[in-house]
Amino acid sequence: MAGNMGLIAKKCFPNAVRVTDRFHTEKLALETLQEIRIKYRWQAIELENEAIEKARTSKKKYNAIVLINDGTIIKLFVRSRYFLYKNKSKWSENQTERARLLFELNPDIEKAYDLVQDLRNIVEKTIDKIVALSRLARWHEKVNQSGFKSFNTISKSIINNYQPY
Numbered sequence: 001m002a003g004n005m006g007l008i009a010k011k012c013f014p015n016a017v018r019v020t021d022r023f024h025t026e027k028l029a030l031e032t033l034q035e036i037r038i039k040y041r042w043q044a045i046e047l048e049n050e051a052i053e054k055a056r057t058s059k060k061k062y063n064a065i066v067l068i069n070d071g072t073i074i075k076l077f078v079r080s081r082y083f084l085y086k087n088k089s090k091w092s093e094n095q096t097e098r099a100r101l102l103f104e105l106n107p108d109i110e111k112a113y114d115l116v117q118d119l120r121n122i123v124e125k126t127i128d129k130i131v132a133l134s135r136l137a138r139w140h141e142k143v144n145q146s147g148f149k150s151f152n153t154i155s156k157s158i159i160n161n162y163q164p165y
Contacts, residue, residue: 022123025158029116032150033084036112041077048074067101069094076102084113087120108148115142115151 009016048064055062064072071079080102083095091099103110118139126132136158143155 025123025154026116026120028154028157029119029151030085032148032154033109033112033116034081035150036148037077037080037084037109040106040109041074044073044077048072069097069101073105076105080109084109084116087117111146112148112151115139115146115148118142119154 052062066072067076069076076098080098083091083099086095088096088099103113122132122135122139126135140155140159143151
């Protein structure tokens, strides 16, 4: 997908058909999902720091909010890292509970997770090219409606690297 690699391939292999490989496309989508998770984690850290400072100035003891799984919101973001790479069907019971909490607190993370899973299903499970292009067009539309800038970048990269044959 890198422009310089396209030029090299064109010069060295003029009859080759360039493709956008699914590994790097999925990797970009997963990195985007993690970027969103980390953004919310930083926001939670900032809110907690403000609450600690407020408690300190009012000479009260700070008590972190404890979730039903006996963790804090910040720990939830930390512990959510790995299950977001997996399909829901492969989550453990604890991961399923964590995901439910995470998605309740941050619907954007669930929306981003769903976009990743939709893209993953297209590139891994669709065999027919016409069907894949149709599903990809619907995915591009979901991305446009999502409001996630990073997913729009992935979408544009896919579109820019698509060459009809």
